[in-house]
Amino acid sequence: MSERLTAVRRALADAPADRVVECLAEALAKEYGVDDLDVLLVDYRLSALIPLRSGPSVTRPGDPAWRCFDHQTEVGAGHVTYLPVTARGERVGVLRFIPRPSSAVERAELAEIATLLGHELQAAAAGTDRYTVAARAQRLTLAAEMQWELLPGRSRVGSGFSLAGQLEPAYAIRGDGFDWAEHDGRLSVTVLNGMGDGMTAALLTALAVHALRNARRAGLGLADQAALADQAVFAQHRGASHVEALLLELDLETGEVQVVDAGSPRMLVLRAGEVVEQPLEAQFPLGMFETSDYETQTFRLRPGDRLLIVSDGVSEALGHAGRYGDSALHRFVRRTGGQAPLQAVRSLLGDLRAFVSADLEDDAVAVCLDWTAPAS
Known part of the structure; x- marks a missing residue:
């Protein structure tokens, strides 16, 4: 040096x-x-x-x-x-x-x-x-301040993967959020959508994120993480409010993915230029009932696959021409296949803002994960 x-x-x-x-x-x-x-x-x-x-x-x-x-x-x-x-x-x-x-x-x-x-x-x-x-082009709402402070970051690159997430409306986000952590050859990703508006949704999502982190850091598996967060949300709201969530854990060596779908956002897979919906077994959102049992599903990625997780605020967004819809979403995912994950989520939500010609009325979250497999 x-x-x-x-x-x-x-x-x-x-x-x-x-x-x-x-x-x-x-x-x-x-x-x-x-x-x-x-x-x-x-x-x-x-x-x-x-x-x-x-x-x-x-x-x-x-x-x-x-x-x-x-x-x-x-x-x-x-x-x-x-x-x-x-x-x-x-x-x-x-x-x-x-x-x-x-x-x-x-x-x-x-x-x-x-x-x-x-x-x-x-x-x-x-x-x-x-x-x-x-870094603020305008003032954040209090709910947005809370949501951004919860995030682990906005992009991450590690051995065998590249990951990014983005929230919209960025300066007034309410209940949508995401979390991730890498540990011992495994990558955990969670995408959430808290019920309600404003501070109600922000507080609800914050409770779920901290409950899930607490369970993850205690070494519990995905199904038990979901169960603990479910109990925490129900104990606070007695079923009057819930959180839709997707919990994912990727084995960075093999590409095996374990998933718990708790009324979650949608998951798309971009593979060799084609977009397919990854089928998931829908289970109850966190906090909807006093006791919910969660089961883990498993599927496997191939090297070069891209996962895109989006909330319903993306496909259901309304503009002058109607609903953004699945066709536009799939087309855009294919078009951004050559971009890095952060560019992809930035482009997607920018296209969504242009489609509605204003800030989004509903929250939208997009998380993009590329698995390249570790070098031999």
């Missing part, structure tokens, strides 16, 4: 939580001659890259900053350089500075620094609101 890269790493590690970018700018100016540095943070809707320090948001598709974000690679435009700021697959935004790196070694070191910045911004977010606030 070069001395100047070591110096920048030390500056990032020692930076106060709310001055990470300023400390990075000072270190890069001294060690690499970098000037006019800023970080463009992606907003909650995935439709704007918002400069942290100054300047207008970048919203035009095809802009160099968006090309860098979408393709996760260095992009140059004149004297300006853009580098992706990403941590374990979570796309935080884009690092922008001048001038262009002068050598391959310098480019590699600056790309590594951009990745380090992603990790530092995630760590610093626990001690400051600066970056969270800066």
Whole structure:
């Protein structure tokens, strides 16, 4: 590791939580001659890259900053350089500075620094609101604040898989949400839709998420996780409210998927360019009855398969031309097959917003999972 890269790493590690970018700018100016540095943070809707320090948001598709974000690679435009700021697959935004790196070694070191910045911004977010606030193009509702705080992130890349999720309406989401966790060669994914509106739905989904996490972290299987969450929701609401949920666990080595469908969102499989509905045995939503028994189903993915899980707020969305519907959904899933999961969910929900010509009236969630199988 070069001395100047070591110096920048030390500056990032020692930076106060709310001055990470300023400390990075000072270190890069001294060690690499970098000037006019800023970080463009992606907003909650995935439709704007918002400069942290100054300047207008970048919203035009095809802009160099968006090309860098979408393709996760260095992009140059004149004297300006853009580098992706990403941590374990979570796309935080884009690092922008001048001038262009002068050598391959310098480019590699600056790309590594951009990745380090992603990790530092995630760590610093626990001690400051600066970056969270800066990524907002408008104010969140209280229910939306709760839902976004529940999420494990918005994208994740690991050995053999790539995963992303998105919520709409991003700034006013109510009862839809998702959760995921990777442990010991297995990936757990949950997609939820809490009954009701506003804070009622947000509180209901929060209860279900925490109950499911509690059961998962205790080492319980999927059916028992669902049963524990079912009891927790019923104990609080006595059947007056419920949560639709899909619980999924993927064996990252073999592609075997275990599923519990508790009145869940829909699951589509994109395989070799064709979209098929994955049949699931519908079981009772969480909290509907005092005691519900849940059973686990099993199916197997093939390397290269894509799973897309969507709530009914997607296919049932109403526009001037009627309902968005299954045909449009299947067509769009095929069309985004070559995109990374985060691009796919961003494109899908952006297409949905264009279809309804406004913010969605009903919540919509989309989660996209690609299984590539681990390298031999």
